[in-house]
Amino acid sequence: GGPAHAAPGDNHVPDDPFSSARTQWWRTDHFGMFIHFGLYSAYKGEYTRSNGTVCRDAEWIRRNCAIPWNEYEAKAATFNPSGFDANAVVSAAKNGGQKYIVITTKHHDGFAMWPTAVNDWNIHDRSPFKRDILAELATAARAQGVKLGFYYSIWDWHDPDAQPGSTNYQAYLTRMRAQLRELLTNYGDIAELWFDGEWEAPWTAAEGTKLEDYVRGLSPNTIVNNRVGTRTIADGDFGTPEQEIPATPTDAQLWESCMTINDHWGYASYDSNFKSTASLTRNLVGIAASSGNYLLNVGPDDHGVIPQPEVDRLAGMGAWLTANGPAVYGAGYTGLVTRPTWGVVSRAADKLYASVYTWPASGGTLHLSATTGFTVTGAHVLRTGASVPVTAAGDGFDLKPTGTAPDPIASVIVLDIAPQT
Ligand code: FHN
Incomplete structure:
Protein backbone atom coordinates (compact mmCIF):
# COMPACT_ATOMS: atom_id res chain seq x y z
CA GLY A 1 0.00 0.00 0.00
CA GLY A 2 0.86 3.64 -0.30
CA PRO A 3 1.62 6.13 2.46
CA ALA A 4 -0.77 5.77 5.38
CA HIS A 5 -1.77 9.42 5.35
CA ALA A 6 -1.82 10.11 1.61
CA ALA A 7 -5.11 10.25 -0.26
CA PRO A 8 -6.17 7.20 -2.26
CA GLY A 9 -4.69 7.27 -5.72
CA ASP A 10 -2.23 9.96 -4.76
CA ASN A 11 1.17 9.32 -6.20
CA HIS A 12 3.03 12.58 -5.80
CA VAL A 13 3.63 12.52 -2.05
CA PRO A 14 6.68 10.26 -2.12
CA ASP A 15 6.28 8.62 1.29
CA ASP A 16 4.34 9.01 4.52
CA PRO A 17 5.44 12.41 5.87
CA PHE A 18 4.32 11.36 9.39
CA SER A 19 6.97 8.68 9.66
CA SER A 20 9.49 9.17 6.87
CA VAL A 328 9.77 21.25 22.78
CA TYR A 329 12.51 19.54 20.77
CA GLY A 330 11.65 15.93 20.08
CA ALA A 331 8.42 16.26 22.06
CA GLY A 332 4.84 16.13 20.80
CA TYR A 333 1.24 15.30 21.56
CA THR A 334 0.83 13.18 24.70
CA GLY A 335 -2.25 11.15 23.82
CA LEU A 336 -2.49 10.55 27.58
CA VAL A 337 -3.92 13.63 29.26
CA THR A 338 -6.36 16.43 28.60
CA ARG A 339 -4.96 19.91 28.31
CA PRO A 340 -4.97 21.51 31.75
CA THR A 341 -6.08 25.09 32.42
CA TRP A 342 -2.73 25.89 34.05
CA GLY A 343 -0.49 25.19 31.04
CA VAL A 344 0.26 22.56 28.41
CA VAL A 345 1.73 19.08 28.46
CA SER A 346 3.98 17.52 25.83
CA ARG A 347 5.52 14.07 25.69
CA ALA A 348 8.72 12.41 24.53
CA ALA A 349 8.83 8.62 25.00
CA ASP A 350 8.43 7.89 28.73
CA LYS A 351 8.44 11.48 29.92
CA LEU A 352 5.71 14.10 30.12
CA TYR A 353 6.70 17.77 30.16
CA ALA A 354 4.17 19.89 32.01
CA SER A 355 4.82 23.54 31.08
CA VAL A 356 3.17 25.45 33.91
CA TYR A 357 1.96 28.98 33.10
CA THR A 358 0.06 29.44 36.37
CA TRP A 359 2.19 28.20 39.25
CA PRO A 360 0.11 27.33 42.32
CA ALA A 361 0.30 29.37 45.49
CA SER A 362 2.11 27.74 48.39
CA GLY A 363 0.46 24.43 49.27
CA GLY A 364 -1.55 24.47 46.04
CA THR A 365 -2.12 21.66 43.57
CA LEU A 366 -1.88 21.18 39.83
CA HIS A 367 -4.31 18.53 38.69
CA LEU A 368 -3.64 16.45 35.58
CA SER A 369 -6.59 14.55 34.05
CA ALA A 370 -5.58 11.30 32.37
CA THR A 371 -7.46 9.97 29.35
CA THR A 372 -5.86 6.55 29.60
CA GLY A 373 -4.16 4.54 32.33
CA PHE A 374 -0.48 5.11 33.18
CA THR A 375 1.60 5.57 36.29
CA VAL A 376 3.94 8.37 37.34
CA THR A 377 7.15 7.11 38.93
CA GLY A 378 8.69 10.49 39.74
CA ALA A 379 8.65 14.19 38.91
CA HIS A 380 11.03 17.14 39.10
CA VAL A 381 11.36 20.74 37.95
CA LEU A 382 13.44 20.69 34.77
CA ARG A 383 15.29 23.96 35.45
CA THR A 384 16.19 23.34 39.09
CA GLY A 385 16.01 19.58 39.56
CA ALA A 386 13.74 20.11 42.61
CA SER A 387 11.54 17.09 43.07
CA VAL A 388 7.76 17.46 42.85
CA PRO A 389 5.45 15.19 44.89
CA VAL A 390 2.83 13.44 42.73
CA THR A 391 -0.14 11.44 43.96
CA ALA A 392 -2.91 9.59 42.14
CA ALA A 393 -6.10 11.63 42.50
CA GLY A 394 -9.53 11.45 40.87
CA ASP A 395 -9.23 10.98 37.11
CA GLY A 396 -5.45 11.46 37.15
CA PHE A 397 -2.75 12.97 39.31
CA ASP A 398 -2.09 15.84 41.68
CA LEU A 399 1.25 17.65 41.48
CA LYS A 400 2.28 19.67 44.52
CA PRO A 401 5.25 21.84 43.60
CA THR A 402 6.69 24.11 46.28
CA GLY A 403 8.06 27.63 46.29
CA THR A 404 7.58 30.28 43.66
CA ALA A 405 7.50 29.69 39.90
CA PRO A 406 11.03 28.79 38.80
CA ASP A 407 10.36 30.36 35.41
CA PRO A 408 7.90 33.21 34.85
CA ILE A 409 7.44 32.29 31.16
CA ALA A 410 6.67 28.61 31.77
CA SER A 411 8.03 26.34 34.49
CA VAL A 412 8.55 22.83 33.22
CA ILE A 413 7.86 19.82 35.44
CA VAL A 414 9.14 16.50 34.08
CA LEU A 415 7.04 13.44 34.92
CA ASP A 416 8.56 9.99 34.49
CA ILE A 417 5.79 7.70 33.31
CA ALA A 418 5.32 3.98 32.92
CA PRO A 419 2.54 1.70 31.68
CA GLN A 420 -0.07 0.88 34.33
CA THR A 421 0.86 -2.27 36.23
O1 FHN B 1 -0.75 37.04 1.17
C1 FHN B 1 0.24 36.40 1.91
C2 FHN B 1 0.78 37.24 3.01
O2 FHN B 1 1.32 38.41 2.48
C3 FHN B 1 1.84 36.47 3.77
O3 FHN B 1 2.92 36.14 2.91
C4 FHN B 1 1.25 35.21 4.32
C5 FHN B 1 2.22 34.36 5.09
O4 FHN B 1 1.68 33.13 5.38
N1 FHN B 1 0.71 34.38 3.24
C6 FHN B 1 -0.25 35.04 2.37
C7 FHN B 1 -1.62 34.97 2.88
O5 FHN B 1 -1.99 33.67 3.16
Missing part, protein backbone atom coordinates in the same frame (compact mmCIF):
# COMPACT_ATOMS: atom_id res chain seq x y z
CA ALA A 21 13.20 9.70 7.51
CA ARG A 22 12.89 12.67 5.12
CA THR A 23 10.76 14.64 7.59
CA GLN A 24 12.39 13.40 10.79
CA TRP A 25 14.37 16.59 11.52
CA TRP A 26 11.30 18.73 10.92
CA ARG A 27 9.09 16.66 13.23
CA THR A 28 11.77 16.92 15.92
CA ASP A 29 12.79 20.57 15.63
CA HIS A 30 9.36 22.28 15.76
CA PHE A 31 10.69 25.83 15.46
CA GLY A 32 11.72 27.91 12.44
CA MET A 33 12.19 31.52 11.36
CA PHE A 34 10.02 32.99 8.60
CA ILE A 35 11.51 36.04 6.86
CA HIS A 36 9.39 38.44 4.81
CA PHE A 37 11.87 40.58 2.91
CA GLY A 38 11.36 42.11 -0.52
CA LEU A 39 11.13 45.31 -2.51
CA TYR A 40 8.10 46.22 -0.39
CA SER A 41 10.44 46.48 2.64
CA ALA A 42 11.89 49.62 1.04
CA TYR A 43 8.60 51.44 1.73
CA LYS A 44 8.89 50.80 5.48
CA GLY A 45 5.14 50.18 5.49
CA GLU A 46 4.08 53.58 4.14
CA TYR A 47 3.34 55.06 0.73
CA THR A 48 2.73 58.79 0.32
CA ARG A 49 0.55 59.52 -2.70
CA SER A 50 1.12 62.57 -4.93
CA ASN A 51 -1.83 64.29 -3.18
CA GLY A 52 -0.07 63.91 0.15
CA THR A 53 -2.28 61.24 1.66
CA VAL A 54 -0.54 58.31 3.29
CA CYS A 55 -1.43 54.66 2.71
CA ARG A 56 -0.14 51.98 5.05
CA ASP A 57 0.57 48.33 4.29
CA ALA A 58 3.56 46.03 4.22
CA GLU A 59 4.18 43.25 1.67
CA TRP A 60 0.85 44.04 -0.03
CA ILE A 61 1.65 47.75 -0.35
CA ARG A 62 1.95 47.76 -4.16
CA ARG A 63 -1.56 46.40 -4.56
CA ASN A 64 -3.40 47.69 -1.50
CA CYS A 65 -2.04 51.22 -1.91
CA ALA A 66 -2.42 51.03 -5.73
CA ILE A 67 1.14 52.18 -6.33
CA PRO A 68 1.55 52.67 -10.09
CA TRP A 69 3.91 50.03 -11.48
CA ASN A 70 6.29 52.62 -12.91
CA GLU A 71 6.71 54.07 -9.42
CA TYR A 72 7.17 50.65 -7.84
CA GLU A 73 9.75 49.79 -10.48
CA ALA A 74 11.52 53.09 -9.87
CA LYS A 75 11.66 52.23 -6.17
CA ALA A 76 13.69 49.14 -7.10
CA ALA A 77 16.38 51.40 -8.52
CA THR A 78 16.87 52.88 -5.03
CA PHE A 79 16.55 49.64 -3.05
CA ASN A 80 19.93 48.99 -1.47
CA PRO A 81 19.66 46.82 1.66
CA SER A 82 23.41 46.92 2.23
CA GLY A 83 22.97 46.23 5.95
CA PHE A 84 21.87 42.67 5.22
CA ASP A 85 24.18 40.41 7.21
CA ALA A 86 23.46 36.73 6.64
CA ASN A 87 25.55 35.69 9.64
CA ALA A 88 23.58 38.05 11.89
CA VAL A 89 20.28 36.73 10.55
CA VAL A 90 21.31 33.12 11.09
CA SER A 91 22.66 33.98 14.56
CA ALA A 92 19.35 35.61 15.49
CA ALA A 93 17.57 32.41 14.51
CA LYS A 94 20.09 30.21 16.25
CA ASN A 95 20.00 32.30 19.45
CA GLY A 96 16.23 31.98 19.33
CA GLY A 97 16.40 28.20 19.22
CA GLN A 98 15.09 28.20 15.64
CA LYS A 99 16.44 25.28 13.64
CA TYR A 100 15.44 26.41 10.16
CA ILE A 101 14.82 29.56 8.15
CA VAL A 102 12.27 30.13 5.37
CA ILE A 103 12.83 33.36 3.42
CA THR A 104 10.61 34.99 0.78
CA THR A 105 12.51 34.60 -2.49
CA LYS A 106 9.60 36.06 -4.48
CA HIS A 107 6.41 37.45 -2.93
CA HIS A 108 3.20 38.37 -4.76
CA ASP A 109 4.89 41.45 -6.33
CA GLY A 110 6.89 38.97 -8.40
CA PHE A 111 10.20 40.65 -7.51
CA ALA A 112 12.96 38.04 -7.24
CA MET A 113 15.35 38.60 -4.35
CA TRP A 114 18.13 36.67 -6.08
CA PRO A 115 19.93 37.21 -9.41
CA THR A 116 17.56 35.02 -11.43
CA ALA A 117 18.46 34.50 -15.08
CA VAL A 118 14.79 33.98 -15.93
CA ASN A 119 13.75 37.63 -16.13
CA ASP A 120 15.07 41.03 -15.10
CA TRP A 121 12.43 41.75 -12.42
CA ASN A 122 14.95 40.99 -9.72
CA ILE A 123 17.13 42.73 -7.19
CA HIS A 124 20.34 42.20 -9.16
CA ASP A 125 19.13 43.69 -12.45
CA ARG A 126 16.91 46.46 -11.07
CA SER A 127 18.72 47.72 -8.00
CA PRO A 128 22.20 48.92 -7.03
CA PHE A 129 22.47 45.95 -4.63
CA LYS A 130 24.52 43.38 -6.51
CA ARG A 131 24.88 40.69 -3.83
CA ASP A 132 23.00 37.39 -3.71
CA ILE A 133 21.39 37.21 -0.28
CA LEU A 134 20.27 33.61 -0.87
CA ALA A 135 23.84 32.49 -1.52
CA GLU A 136 25.01 34.43 1.55
CA LEU A 137 22.26 32.90 3.68
CA ALA A 138 23.00 29.40 2.39
CA THR A 139 26.66 29.76 3.34
CA ALA A 140 25.93 31.25 6.77
CA ALA A 141 23.19 28.74 7.54
CA ARG A 142 25.41 25.80 6.62
CA ALA A 143 28.25 27.19 8.74
CA GLN A 144 25.99 27.60 11.78
CA GLY A 145 24.05 24.35 11.36
CA VAL A 146 20.70 25.97 10.59
CA LYS A 147 18.58 24.65 7.71
CA LEU A 148 17.42 26.89 4.87
CA GLY A 149 14.05 26.96 3.11
CA PHE A 150 12.45 29.14 0.47
CA TYR A 151 9.04 30.82 0.18
CA TYR A 152 7.83 31.26 -3.40
CA SER A 153 4.58 32.94 -4.46
CA ILE A 154 2.75 31.27 -7.33
CA TRP A 155 0.57 34.37 -7.60
CA ASP A 156 2.53 37.02 -9.45
CA TRP A 157 1.19 40.55 -9.87
CA HIS A 158 3.97 41.67 -12.20
CA ASP A 159 4.45 39.04 -14.91
CA PRO A 160 2.07 39.97 -17.75
CA ASP A 161 1.51 36.30 -18.62
CA ALA A 162 0.39 35.48 -15.06
CA GLN A 163 -2.61 37.80 -15.00
CA PRO A 164 -6.26 36.66 -15.03
CA GLY A 165 -7.43 36.19 -18.60
CA SER A 166 -3.86 35.55 -19.78
CA THR A 167 -3.68 33.77 -23.12
CA ASN A 168 -0.07 32.82 -22.45
CA TYR A 169 -0.15 31.47 -18.90
CA GLN A 170 1.99 28.48 -19.89
CA ALA A 171 4.84 30.87 -20.65
CA TYR A 172 4.65 32.12 -17.05
CA LEU A 173 4.57 28.54 -15.75
CA THR A 174 7.69 27.75 -17.75
CA ARG A 175 9.45 30.73 -16.15
CA MET A 176 8.21 29.70 -12.71
CA ARG A 177 9.67 26.22 -13.15
CA ALA A 178 12.93 27.72 -14.33
CA GLN A 179 13.09 29.94 -11.24
CA LEU A 180 12.33 27.00 -8.96
CA ARG A 181 15.09 25.04 -10.66
CA GLU A 182 17.49 27.86 -9.81
CA LEU A 183 16.30 27.92 -6.21
CA LEU A 184 16.48 24.16 -5.74
CA THR A 185 19.79 23.57 -7.48
CA ASN A 186 22.01 26.64 -6.93
CA TYR A 187 21.94 26.96 -3.13
CA GLY A 188 22.72 23.53 -1.73
CA ASP A 189 20.15 21.47 0.15
CA ILE A 190 16.83 23.27 0.52
CA ALA A 191 15.07 22.03 3.63
CA GLU A 192 11.59 23.39 2.97
CA LEU A 193 9.70 24.92 0.07
CA TRP A 194 6.80 27.20 1.08
CA PHE A 195 4.41 27.96 -1.77
CA ASP A 196 1.81 30.69 -1.45
CA GLY A 197 -0.80 32.50 -3.55
CA GLU A 198 -2.12 29.24 -4.96
CA TRP A 199 -5.74 30.34 -4.56
CA GLU A 200 -5.72 32.82 -7.43
CA ALA A 201 -6.72 32.00 -11.03
CA PRO A 202 -5.38 31.17 -13.53
CA TRP A 203 -3.61 28.67 -11.19
CA THR A 204 -5.44 25.33 -10.86
CA ALA A 205 -5.20 22.32 -8.58
CA ALA A 206 -4.14 20.21 -11.57
CA GLU A 207 -1.17 22.51 -12.10
CA GLY A 208 -0.38 22.06 -8.42
CA THR A 209 -0.09 18.30 -8.80
CA LYS A 210 2.27 18.73 -11.73
CA LEU A 211 4.32 21.33 -9.88
CA GLU A 212 4.69 19.09 -6.84
CA ASP A 213 5.96 16.26 -9.04
CA TYR A 214 8.39 18.71 -10.63
CA VAL A 215 9.90 19.90 -7.34
CA ARG A 216 10.04 16.34 -5.94
CA GLY A 217 12.03 15.36 -9.01
CA LEU A 218 14.47 18.25 -8.54
CA SER A 219 14.87 17.95 -4.79
CA PRO A 220 13.42 14.75 -3.29
CA ASN A 221 14.26 15.60 0.33
CA THR A 222 12.75 19.07 0.38
CA ILE A 223 9.68 19.29 2.64
CA VAL A 224 6.86 20.99 0.70
CA ASN A 225 3.85 22.86 2.11
CA ASN A 226 0.29 22.10 1.05
CA ARG A 227 -0.18 25.42 -0.75
CA VAL A 228 1.45 23.77 -3.74
CA GLY A 229 -2.03 22.39 -4.39
CA THR A 230 -5.40 22.57 -2.70
CA ARG A 231 -4.30 22.44 0.95
CA THR A 232 -5.69 18.92 1.33
CA ILE A 233 -3.74 15.95 2.66
CA ALA A 234 -3.05 14.92 -0.92
CA ASP A 235 -0.91 18.00 -1.43
CA GLY A 236 2.58 18.54 -0.10
CA ASP A 237 3.85 17.35 3.25
CA PHE A 238 2.29 19.71 5.75
CA GLY A 239 -0.66 21.99 6.45
CA THR A 240 -0.29 25.73 6.89
CA PRO A 241 -2.50 27.31 9.56
CA GLU A 242 -1.80 31.04 9.55
CA GLN A 243 -1.96 33.33 12.60
CA GLU A 244 -3.70 30.57 14.56
CA ILE A 245 -2.88 27.60 16.71
CA PRO A 246 -5.12 24.60 16.10
CA ALA A 247 -6.78 23.68 19.40
CA THR A 248 -6.26 19.96 18.94
CA PRO A 249 -3.62 18.05 17.04
CA THR A 250 -4.63 16.62 13.72
CA ASP A 251 -3.76 13.10 12.66
CA ALA A 252 -4.55 13.94 9.04
CA GLN A 253 -1.49 16.00 8.17
CA LEU A 254 1.71 17.40 9.62
CA TRP A 255 1.31 21.13 10.21
CA GLU A 256 3.29 24.28 10.69
CA SER A 257 1.63 27.38 12.07
CA CYS A 258 3.10 30.62 10.70
CA MET A 259 2.65 33.78 12.74
CA THR A 260 3.78 37.39 12.77
CA ILE A 261 5.85 38.73 15.68
CA ASN A 262 3.95 42.05 15.51
CA ASP A 263 0.99 42.87 13.22
CA HIS A 264 2.75 42.70 9.85
CA TRP A 265 4.77 40.16 7.85
CA GLY A 266 6.85 42.71 5.97
CA TYR A 267 8.61 45.62 7.66
CA ALA A 268 6.40 48.49 8.90
CA SER A 269 8.42 51.07 10.80
CA TYR A 270 5.44 52.20 12.92
CA ASP A 271 4.36 48.74 14.03
CA SER A 272 5.70 48.21 17.53
CA ASN A 273 2.87 45.94 18.63
CA PHE A 274 5.31 43.14 19.36
CA LYS A 275 4.07 40.04 21.12
CA SER A 276 5.79 39.44 24.43
CA THR A 277 8.55 36.87 24.79
CA ALA A 278 6.27 34.97 27.16
CA SER A 279 3.36 34.75 24.74
CA LEU A 280 5.65 33.80 21.83
CA THR A 281 7.24 31.09 23.94
CA ARG A 282 3.87 29.78 25.06
CA ASN A 283 2.76 29.70 21.42
CA LEU A 284 5.76 27.50 20.66
CA VAL A 285 5.20 25.21 23.63
CA GLY A 286 1.49 24.86 22.82
CA ILE A 287 2.19 24.12 19.17
CA ALA A 288 4.86 21.52 19.96
CA ALA A 289 2.47 19.88 22.46
CA SER A 290 0.05 19.41 19.56
CA SER A 291 2.85 17.99 17.36
CA GLY A 292 2.98 21.09 15.16
CA ASN A 293 5.75 23.42 14.06
CA TYR A 294 6.00 27.16 14.70
CA LEU A 295 7.27 29.37 11.88
CA LEU A 296 7.71 32.74 13.56
CA ASN A 297 8.17 35.69 11.22
CA VAL A 298 10.64 38.56 11.25
CA GLY A 299 10.60 41.50 8.83
CA PRO A 300 14.00 42.99 7.96
CA ASP A 301 13.90 46.76 7.38
CA ASP A 302 14.76 48.74 4.26
CA HIS A 303 18.46 48.26 5.04
CA GLY A 304 18.02 44.49 5.35
CA VAL A 305 18.38 44.49 9.15
CA ILE A 306 16.04 42.58 11.47
CA PRO A 307 14.57 45.13 13.93
CA GLN A 308 16.17 44.89 17.37
CA PRO A 309 12.90 44.24 19.28
CA GLU A 310 12.45 41.12 17.13
CA VAL A 311 16.03 39.95 17.75
CA ASP A 312 15.52 40.57 21.49
CA ARG A 313 12.35 38.47 21.62
CA LEU A 314 14.06 35.62 19.83
CA ALA A 315 16.94 35.79 22.31
CA GLY A 316 14.43 35.59 25.16
CA MET A 317 12.83 32.51 23.64
CA GLY A 318 16.27 30.98 23.13
CA ALA A 319 17.19 31.54 26.77
CA TRP A 320 14.01 29.76 27.85
CA LEU A 321 14.72 26.91 25.43
CA THR A 322 18.28 26.51 26.69
CA ALA A 323 16.85 25.52 30.07
CA ASN A 324 13.62 23.90 28.90
CA GLY A 325 14.31 22.57 25.39
CA PRO A 326 13.20 18.97 26.09
CA ALA A 327 9.59 20.22 26.47
